[in-house]
Amino acid sequence: MYKCTLCGHKFEEPDEKACKSCPLAGNCKQIKCPNCSYDLIPTGDA
Amino acid sequence: MKYSKKQLGLKKSDETLALVGNPNVGKSVVFSTLTGKYRDVSNYPGTTVEISHGKGKFRGKERTIIDTPGTDSLAPLSEDQKVARDIISGINPEKIIQVADSKNLKRAINLFLQLKEFETPMILDLNMIDEAESRKIEIETEALSKKLGIPVVKTAATERRGISNLKKTIENAKKPQIDVEYPEKIEKALNEFKEIFKNRGIGLLYLLEPNEMDSYIKNNFGEEKAQKTYEIYLKAQENYSRDLAYIINQKIRKKSSELFDQYVNQQKLKNTPLREKISNLTMNPITGIPIFLGVLYLVYWFVGYLGAQVLVDFLEVDIFGKIINPYIRDLVIHSIGKGAISEILVGDFGVFTIGITWSIALILPIITTFFLAFSILEDCGYIPRLTAVADKLFRKIGLNGKAVLPMVLGFGCDTMATVTTRTLDTKKERIIATLMLALGIPCSAQLGVIFAIMALLPPYFMYLWIVLIASQLLLVAWLASKILPGEKGDFIMELPPLRIPKLENIIKKTYYRVKWFLSEVVPIFLLGTFLIGVAEVTGVLLKVRQLLRPIVSGWMGLPPETTKIFILGFIRRDFAAAGILDLAQTQLLPIQTFIATVAITLFVPCVANFIIIIKERGVKTALAIVGFIIPFAFFIAGLINQISRILGVL
Numbered sequence: 001m002y003k004c005t006l007c008g009h010k011f012e013e014p015d016e017k018a019c020k021s022c023p024l025a026g027n028c029k030q031i032k033c034p035n036c037s038y039d040l041i042p043t044g045d046a
Numbered sequence: 047m048k049y050s051k052k053q054l055g056l057k058k059s060d061e062t063l064a065l066v067g068n069p070n071v072g073k074s075v076v077f078s079t080l081t082g083k084y085r086d087v088s089n090y091p092g093t094t095v096e097i098s099h100g101k102g103k104f105r106g107k108e109r110t111i112i113d114t115p116g117t118d119s120l121a122p123l124s125e126d127q128k129v130a131r132d133i134i135s136g137i138n139p140e141k142i143i144q145v146a147d148s149k150n151l152k153r154a155i156n157l158f159l160q161l162k163e164f165e166t167p168m169i170l171d172l173n174m175i176d177e178a179e180s181r182k183i184e185i186e187t188e189a190l191s192k193k194l195g196i197p198v199v200k201t202a203a204t205e206r207r208g209i210s211n212l213k214k215t216i217e218n219a220k221k222p223q224i225d226v227e228y229p230e231k232i233e234k235a236l237n238e239f240k241e242i243f244k245n246r247g248i249g250l251l252y253l254l255e256p257n258e259m260d261s262y263i264k265n266n267f268g269e270e271k272a273q274k275t276y277e278i279y280l281k282a283q284e285n286y287s288r289d290l291a292y293i294i295n296q297k298i299r300k301k302s303s304e305l306f307d308q309y310v311n312q313q314k315l316k317n318t319p320l321r322e323k324i325s326n327l328t329m330n331p332i333t334g335i336p337i338f339l340g341v342l343y344l345v346y347w348f349v350g351y352l353g354a355q356v357l358v359d360f361l362e363v364d365i366f367g368k369i370i371n372p373y374i375r376d377l378v379i380h381s382i383g384k385g386a387i388s389e390i391l392v393g394d395f396g397v398f399t400i401g402i403t404w405s406i407a408l409i410l411p412i413i414t415t416f417f418l419a420f421s422i423l424e425d426c427g428y429i430p431r432l433t434a435v436a437d438k439l440f441r442k443i444g445l446n447g448k449a450v451l452p453m454v455l456g457f458g459c460d461t462m463a464t465v466t467t468r469t470l471d472t473k474k475e476r477i478i479a480t481l482m483l484a485l486g487i488p489c490s491a492q493l494g495v496i497f498a499i500m501a502l503l504p505p506y507f508m509y510l511w512i513v514l515i516a517s518q519l520l521l522v523a524w525l526a527s528k529i530l531p532g533e534k535g536d537f538i539m540e541l542p543p544l545r546i547p548k549l550e551n552i553i554k555k556t557y558y559r560v561k562w563f564l565s566e567v568v569p570i571f572l573l574g575t576f577l578i579g580v581a582e583v584t585g586v587l588l589k590v591r592q593l594l595r596p597i598v599s600g601w602m603g604l605p606p607e608t609t610k611i612f613i614l615g616f617i618r619r620d621f622a623a624a625g626i627l628d629l630a631q632t633q634l635l636p637i638q639t640f641i642a643t644v645a646i647t648l649f650v651p652c653v654a655n656f657i658i659i660i661k662e663r664g665v666k667t668a669l670a671i672v673g674f675i676i677p678f679a680f681f682i683a684g685l686i687n688q689i690s691r692i693l694g695v696l
Contacts, residue, residue, distance in 0.1 A: 006430050006454075008542050009070060028566065029558045035070055036451055037466035039458055041558045043425075043551040 002031065002042060009035035051137055054099055056110055063102075063109045063216065064133055066161060067145035068153050069116030072173045074098075075203040076145050077113040080213065097129070104216045112139065118153060120160045120247075121254035121291070122262070134164055135248055136266070141219040142168045143212075148178035148185060148200070151310055155302035158194070162222035163236070164247035168196045169219045171212055176202040183312050190309040195223025226301045232290065235282035242271055252279060253290045325431065325544045334435040339512075341428065345419045346508060349494055350501025353415030354627070358498070361407035374398050390579035395587075395610065401575035404624045405568045409495060413620075414560050416494030420458075421555035425547035429454075434541070452479045453519075456487035460651040463487070464658045480663055481671050484650050485678070486519045488619065491563060492651070495623035499643055502627075503636045511640070515647060518682070567618070570653065574617035578610065587613070601684035602645065603691070604638055605629075611642065618652040637690050645683035650675050 002011055014031035030039040051058060065080075067073045081100030098113040114133050115126035122128040133139070144161060146154030151172070158170065172178075172185060191198040197215045201208035228236065232253065239249020252259040256279055264272040283290055327333045375392045382388055392398050423429055437450045452470075455463035460483050467479040488496060500508040581587040591609040598609050607629060615622035623646050630639040650656055650672050659668040 003542070005424055005427075005542060006433065008430070028562055030562070032462075037462075038455060039462055041555040043548075043554050 004033035004036060004038055005040050006038035007036040009033055061109045062137060062139040063111045063141045064139040065111060065113050065143050065145055067116060068118050068157060071145050071147040072203050073113060073116060073145045076173060077111060079203055079206060079209045081111050104213050118157060120251055122258045131251060142166050143171050144168060145171045145173050148172045148175045149181060149183060152302050152306045155305050156298055159226050159298045159301055160250060163250045165221050165245045167219035167221050169215055170196055170198045172198060172200045173203055175200040186309045193224060196220045226297050228297050231282050231285045235278050238278045242274060253294055321544050328431040329434045331435055331438050338432060346497045348419050349412060349415045349497040353412040354498030354501050357411035358408055361411060366403045366407040371399060371403060386583045389583050395575060395578045395582050397572055397575050397579060401572040405571045408624045409620060412494040412498045413491050413563055416490060417556045417559040420490060421552045422547050425551045427542045427544045430541050452483060453487055456483045458490050460487060460489045461655045461658050464655060464662060468662060477663060477667060480659055482519060484655060484671055485648055485675055486515050488647055489651055492620035492623050495620050495627055496643060499627050499630055499639060502630050503639060507640050514644060570618060571621055574614060574621060578613060597680055602641055603687040604642055605633060608642055615646050615649045619646055619649050622646045641683045641687050644686060645679045648679035648682060
């Protein structure tokens, strides 16, 4: 379970649809919040 | 195609119950508690939207429960909204449970006031009641139930609290009995629609979104009814200068505000903790803006001094300038001799002399210190509060609350933020948000380098730069608000607590971001310098320089060497900003540095951003955006030069 550091939304599945469109997403470790699309780094809290 | 029970493998006689609600209200958890373990998931025809349905027994009666996609409105703009509409009007469920987030009841009532027009028996489930209670939000359930004319129950589905009561209440669902006071001509139209469709719901959606609903009605009810509907709509619209959708949404919002004020109370905590007090100060525009400027100054000092002066001086001058570059230059020239290839590798624009040196010795230390500062701000919970202040400001000038988000995300990466603009409701909004991002939001890497440039100049240049970019953005936003109706598509945030940041999180976040920069961005730099090197050797660069001379030197008053910076700007803005930083240390006057920085801030962010604009908005729009931005950037920068000359600054 992740918690978005921007909007506080809790989710299990990040928004992968948006990431697939990104030309820079090859090695990116960031995940996208499905509620607000913020790019977060998974940490102990997120 | 009309969506029906048949497509879910149900018989006409099967009784159905639809779960409807705004996004993120815990609808799926409610669905699981009602249906148990088993569920069928099918893709809605022609879309990627998934529909879950399962069986549940309530007071001995079996029902099929259908989970609809979360939506704030039934007006069919997005794919999810279309699917929700099709289930309600196509399957025509016997009952509806509207699942609401108790903390955001106004948003739920907005949706309820659309749903009630379908005249289906309903229950309002006030879910997440535990979270509302912890925030001292009190909802007068009985009085609200009486007012709406339907049962209202409280649940905390994640804890299974209130679920048995919800199950018991299902058979008592009732048709809503509340009215929104629409103007007379709209009421008349809705009643005429009822004669055609047996309820006012489809007619209401037609008035909200006539184009999309027209084809829906033609396909599902036939040409004749579609024509009749269109005539009713035209007759109603001719009485008003504004769109009917605007008038209807205003009335719905007014009604939901009234109901909210009447039935929802939020107690104020007697002793506000210090943390809460600081949090409130950061979100109040009067105190929030000075706090923001103070935070910005700290970041500017941290990045500008530690990153740009201490670390860059050490890496660029001592390591690359005195050791690595002379060694590589000698090695290349001794190995392959002087010529075109050595020029491309170690010449003035060489892959080593510019590409690697700028990437590692100039930009890397700056963005590392910037990412470090950003991670601290993010982990302590300040970034969401800054978003809240921006939201309040943007709303004041009438811009859609949802449009603020891509702007905030753009400060991280404009390319990813452009992907986010697809969540906006209309094509116009998406184009304007894309333009604003490309025009004036510097990404994290560029912002770091800009801070470093500003640290070389007298402090007032930094504030001048902020004022210039902010006013330019507000101007675009204000123009956008004149074209677009405001307050559509609110964005709801649940603010994380303000706290002391955790060292482990900061290190991890900074590490990942730096890694991303090295693996994704540096290769683009190297490719860019290679292409520029080839252009230099083949003489193309000289021709471009001559071509741009009247603009760069004449209009903007910059030395001809800066032309290469603007060419680099087509590849990445932060790369070009690094070029300005390099020239600022040796050749440029402070005002020239400022002019070049303004021009590069307004440039299109990078090649990747351009590609994503093409993918998201199409080639024509992408070319139009770039075709506007580049002359605009040169125009504004040149204007500053001309004004400075008149004022005698130069």
